[in-house]
Amino acid sequence: MKTKQMKKMAALGLAAATAAGCITGCGSKQASVDENGNYNLKVMTYDYFGNPMKGQVGESIVDQVEAYTKVNLDVMWTPKDNYDDKLNLVLAGGGEDMPQIIATETKSPAIINAAKAGALWDIEELMKEFPHLKNANEAVNDNIRIGGKLYGVYRGRALGRNGLSYRKDWADKLGLDAPETVEDVYNMLYAFTYDDPDGNGQDDTYGLALIKYTAPLDIIQTWFGAPNGWEETDGKLIPEHQTEEYMEALKWLRQLCEEGLIKKDFPTRDAATKSDDLKTQKAGMLVDALDDGRRVADYFENQNIEGPEIDFVGAIKADEASEPRTMATLGCQGFFVITKAAKTEEDVRRCLDFLDKMNDEEMLTLANYGLEGNHYTIEADGRLTRSHDAALNQEYQAMNQLVSYTEYAPNMDPYVTLNETEVYYRQQETIEANAQYAISDPAAGILGDSEEYTKNGVALDKIIEDARIQFIVGQIDEDQLRAQWDLWSKSGGDKVIEEVNAAYAELKK
Secondary structure (H helix, E strand, C coil): HHHHHHHHHHHHHEEEHHHHCCCCCCCCCCCCCCCCCCCCEEEEEEECCCCCCCEEEEEEHHHHHHHHHCCCEEEEEEEEEHHHHHHHHHHHHCCCHCEEEEECCCCCCCHHHHHHCCCCCCCCCHHHHCHHHHHHHHHHHHHHHEECCEEEEEEEECCCCEEEEHHHHHHCCCCCCCCCCCHHHHHHHHHHHHCCCCCCCCCCCCEEEECCHHHHHHHHHHCCCCCCCEEECCCEEEEHHHHHHHHHHHHHHHHHHCCCCCCCCHHHHHHHHCCHHHHHCEEEEEEHHHHHHHHHHHHHHHHHCCCCCCEEEEEEECCCCCCCCCCCCCCCEEEECCCCCCHHHHHHHHHHHHHCCCHHHHHHHHHCCEEEECCCCECCCCCCEEEECHHHHCCCCCHHHHHHCCCCCCCCCCCCCCCCHHHHHHHHHHHHHHHHHECCCCCCCCCCCHHHHHHHHHHHHHCCCCHHHHHCCCCCCCHHHHHHHHHHHHHHHHHHHHHHHHHHHHHCC
């Protein structure tokens, strides 16, 4: 690194130490190489299902990853439900516990602050040195930029991944077709709750399974015509809660709650329980990534439970005169940042080398399907048949949270031809067809340019999110909801709108 660059980096490091609790490491010994030349790498990433890399087989898979990538791997598997809280603590704490690589699902204020404080590496030029990372999609990179700089390796996902999964056998029994409109969805949820879809003569089923994770609410809002985050109106960007369609969606969800089509306690249900009520045949629909519905179908198959059939719908129309809509992903599910716990450019290269190698054929196959003979078999025609046993798959499935999927979204790699179930192929076809209806967020790449959001975004987001949940479950009325929106505006929200639009105007020049 040139002397001028070194001075600049030192200044950034000082800013980071001041603003982010000595995030640079403060004497940490972790960014080192052992006697065999293996890099000591600490990573913080998500645990969605509990018990990650279970048992001796899980440990052996970690050993294989370490041997292939030439690292000594220390993973902070962190449950989704408290990930953001843990992330904030980690970024604020610094010291020897600071990971060099941290996964995030959103460009949160904590991540934006860390980037602006100089606590994260700008990796754009270095990424070009690696065979997979250099092929990153530029449009997706733009979605995760902060202040015009690229601080992350995106965690690639299909654009049209979001939709609804439902019990087709229940719908068939009740004479219901696949839903196309919001009214169709309501009618299906009502019938699943009150028309005895399982035929046991008991009042023991309901419509839509929700949890405290709020992406399903965001998806549903787009059906009504609400934006994905922000919307351009008359050349200006406005946040979703300032649109009429957002309010319509909230009133609809409140009605579902009042009528028992969703459970009032959903804000207290952990993310790991997302599909439990479908697996136990209490609920008939999920709204989220279509992968979740396919996993429910896998569960029924693995448990030899005959009768349940899962099907998918990608996008829903507000009414017959409207176009189908769903919430687009950003082309990714967040990104991996590299912190200043990686002290030198060479350390950063070792981190990027790890992320790059996890996209190699051997690592993708291991992360996506586990071990041959344990979790999958290769058929005579060369096709791969994977395990559908959720408990068994805990031995390997968390490993995919260490893969960036830079070139290929999960399970879409060109190295494997799958021997799969009919429901799997229906899911993939739905995702592919869904892309044309997926609504993107025009502010995704510029929200971090707002100084007010960087400073105050956590509190502002909480005002909107808490008010939305409280309104849906009936704890506050519409006047109280709008009062919270006014509080958001007065607490810095109006300033965020002003700054986002200034950045948007520059972008459009």
